[in-house]
Every structure is written in C-alpha cells, then in structure tokens.
Amino acid sequence: MKTFYQILANTLLATVTNMTVWFAMIFFIYLETKSVTATSVVSGIYLVAVAVSGIWFGSLVDHNKKKNVMLLSGFVSLIIYSIGFVVYLSVPAETWKNATSPTLWTFVPLLLLGVIAGNLRGIALPTLVTILIPEDSRDKANGLVGTTTGIIFLITSAISGFLVAHSGMYLVLILAMIVMALSIAHLFVTDIPEKEIVHLEGQPPKVDLRGTFALVIAIPGLIALIFFSTFNNFLGGVFMGLMDAYGLSLVSVQVWGVLWAILSCGFIVGGLLIAKFGLGKNPLFAMFAANIVIWIISSVFTIQPSIVLLCVGMFIYISVVPFIEAAEHTIIQKVVPLERQGRVFGFAQSVEMSASPLTTFMIGPVTELFFIPFMTVGAGVELIGSWFGTGADRGIALVFTVTGIIGLIVTLIAMNTKYYGLLSKRYLEENEVGVLPEGEPA
Numbered sequence: 001m002k003t004f005y006q007i008l009a010n011t012l013l014a015t016v017t018n019m020t021v022w023f024a025m026i027f028f029i030y031l032e033t034k035s036v037t038a039t040s041v042v043s044g045i046y047l048v049a050v051a052v053s054g055i056w057f058g059s060l061v062d063h064n065k066k067k068n069v070m071l072l073s074g075f076v077s078l079i080i081y082s083i084g085f086v087v088y089l090s091v092p093a094e095t096w097k098n099a100t101s102p103t104l105w106t107f108v109p110l111l112l113l114g115v116i117a118g119n120l121r122g123i124a125l126p127t128l129v130t131i132l133i134p135e136d137s138r139d140k141a142n143g144l145v146g147t148t149t150g151i152i153f154l155i156t157s158a159i160s161g162f163l164v165a166h167s168g169m170y171l172v173l174i175l176a177m178i179v180m181a182l183s184i185a186h187l188f189v190t191d192i193p194e195k196e197i198v199h200l201e202g203q204p205p206k207v208d209l210r211g212t213f214a215l216v217i218a219i220p221g222l223i224a225l226i227f228f229s230t231f232n233n234f235l236g237g238v239f240m241g242l243m244d245a246y247g248l249s250l251v252s253v254q255v256w257g258v259l260w261a262i263l264s265c266g267f268i269v270g271g272l273l274i275a276k277f278g279l280g281k282n283p284l285f286a287m288f289a290a291n292i293v294i295w296i297i298s299s300v301f302t303i304q305p306s307i308v309l310l311c312v313g314m315f316i317y318i319s320v321v322p323f324i325e326a327a328e329h330t331i332i333q334k335v336v337p338l339e340r341q342g343r344v345f346g347f348a349q350s351v352e353m354s355a356s357p358l359t360t361f362m363i364g365p366v367t368e369l370f371f372i373p374f375m376t377v378g379a380g381v382e383l384i385g386s387w388f389g390t391g392a393d394r395g396i397a398l399v400f401t402v403t404g405i406i407g408l409i410v411t412l413i414a415m416n417t418k419y420y421g422l423l424s425k426r427y428l429e430e431n432e433v434g435v436l437p438e439g440e441p442a
Helices: 002-033 036-063 067-091 093-097 104-117 119-132 135-167 170-188 209-218 222-252 253-263 264-279 283-300 307-335 338-374 377-384 392-414 418-428
Strands: none
Touching: 002 036, 002 067, 002 104, 002 119, 002 135, 002 170, 002 222, 002 253, 002 283, 036 067, 036 104, 036 119, 036 222, 067 119, 067 222, 067 264, 104 119, 119 135, 119 307, 119 338, 135 170, 135 253, 135 264, 135 307, 170 338, 209 253, 209 338, 222 253, 222 307, 222 338, 222 392, 222 418, 253 264, 253 418, 264 307, 283 307, 283 392, 283 418, 307 338, 307 418, 377 392, 392 418
C-alpha cells in the first residue's frame, strides 16, 4: 500500500501538469478567438488522438516495466511543453486571436501531444492496482484513484483560469515544465516491485490487436460493457465540446475556474465513498445505477439559466462518475489476465473514446447553426422560450437537456439486455480466469 500511495501521489503531480495545460488551452482559445467551433475542434482532436493511441499505449504497458513506461510519459510531455514554450514566446500576441491562424493550429496539436503522452499513466495505473492490491480490495483502491482525479481537477480548475487571465499560456507552460520535472525525479527514485514481464506463448512482442480482441470476445458480456461505455462517451462529447462555453456565458473565466475547483470535489467525495464502502457484490449494478443518475441530472441542470442550478447538478454528476470508472476497472482487473490487462485497458480506451470525437467535432457547428438560432430567432422561442429562456446560452443548454434524455433511455435499455446478465454471472463466478493456461482464449 505504501508503494501504491507513492504512485498515486506521483500520478497526481504529473496529471495536474497535463490537465492544467489542457484546461488552460481551452480557456485561452475560447477567450482569444470567441469561437465555440474552435474549442470543439480542439476537444475533438484530443479525443481522436486518445482513441488512436490507446491500443498502442496498452501494448507498451504490457511489454515493458510499468515504471519505465510512466517515466517515458513524463519525459515526452516535458520535452513537448518546452518546445511549446519557445513557440509561444516567438510569435506576436495578435496571432492567437485569429481562429484560422496556422500558427495557432500548430501550437495546439503540439501541446496536445504532451497531454496525450500522460495517457500512458492512465493505462499503466490500473494494471499496477492489479499487481499491488489484493483482489478483494481493488474496488476500494480504484475509488482512491477516483479521489485522486478529484484532487487533480480541484487544483487544475482553480489555477488554470487565473493563470490564463494573468498571462495567457506563459505561466501555464513555465509551471508545466517545473512540475513535470519534479514528477520525473520523484518517480525515478520510487521503487515499484514488478515481477518479470509475462509473455504468453507465441505472443508477438508488439501491438496484438487480434489477440486482444479475441480475449475480449471470449469473456461473455465484456464487449457489451465496452460498447455501452462507448455510447456514453458519444454523448459525453457534448459536455467536452460545450461545457466551458456554457459556463463562460454565465460567469467570468476566473469565477468559472474557481467553480470547477469546487465542483471537482465531487470526484473526491465519490472516490472516498468507494474507498470506504466498495462497489458492492456486483460492480455492474453500481455502474448502471450511476448512469441513471448522471443522465437524469443532465436532463435538468441547464433547464434554467442559473449558475446555482448548474453547480448543484454538476456536483452530483461528478460525484457519481467515479462509480462508473471504478466499476469498469474492477471488472476488467478480475476477468482479464494481468499479462493482457494493458492491452485490454488500451483497447477499451480506444474503442470508448472513438465515439467522442465525432460528437465533439460536430456539436460546436450544430449548436451554432441550429440550436442557437432555434432559441434566439427560431421556433424554439415560441415553443419553449417562455419558460426555458431564449438566447445563445439557452441554445447550448437545450443540447444538454436532449443529451440527458437520450442517455437515460439507452441506459434503461442496456441494463435489461442479456449481456448484463452474462457479465454479472461471469464476475460472480469463483473461477474468473477466462483463458486456458497456454494463453489462448477459452
């Protein structure tokens, strides 16, 4: 547990760095260009990169020591942030105000590479939970990971807005370089007791998509779990593309940053509840119950243009999210052999994140071209404007309400399918190995 806590602390340090760059970049682009489309495109680029890199990252995790992989992640981010800092200093401030500037769209993907490199840690961490934590305590350990996520958001949300308001990306990148260097130094002297890397007989020492897919298919209901999460992420792309624009339409960037710092405490609350009480006998039940809550909240938290309603709704939403991630991780940690967990986690990340870019890329233009006009000069003004409100911000709000209703309907359908029963039965079985001793799918 001591080693696990040290890894969590180091992960917190590195991820605070990456998330600060991410939050600050979204704030910076929106405030400079005033373009919802620009922020949604940036979010879409990020999600595409995460989806594409997941399987490869998973292979790196399985075929190398986890500590080495995490060090590689840190070094790549540090180098990229250093290059980004030089680029930022070398161009005039007016460059960033042009949403079509080639320099802007070189700078943004560059920094995104540094952020995405941090996803190696996200895949390595749950495999380390399997290595370091006994099976009956892994759900609680996954809850602590959720708590760490909350602390990360608490810190990054609080400081990102102030840093951007004070000096654009200047202080953001200086902080990123310093803190990432500290994270690398700490991890370098941290001892992680890993056994010899396990290679299945006949397994190619590179990306093994075919074998990973065969394993996922061989475990009843696991592919359905991944596809359910994929659909949730399809809808979640709406939040990534529009939440900052909606929040910034109600309050200043400094206030919005502070509010996100407070709201992120929901991750801490949810994670601590899991760490204390676990997920119960069947994590799948906890996952579906959490989904029902978040989609109900999504249907109503923007029903009026109120920052109070937004904050209350999002705090509940964020408090429940750790239950979903912890449930999925706990299931995979039990039913998938350790030697393939990196690839399965990477496969799940790639598949689940593949849906979000489509939504994120589309939702900005769709909102600007349909929903905003619908609630400003269109039929929505007459139909629901008298109680829902009118204006550009209400067009964005309507997108969230529609998204929540769709998510709730799909969740209720999914939890009543045969696949839920199959995976529940599989998880509760005493023999959860799932592969033959030779490593071939059972």
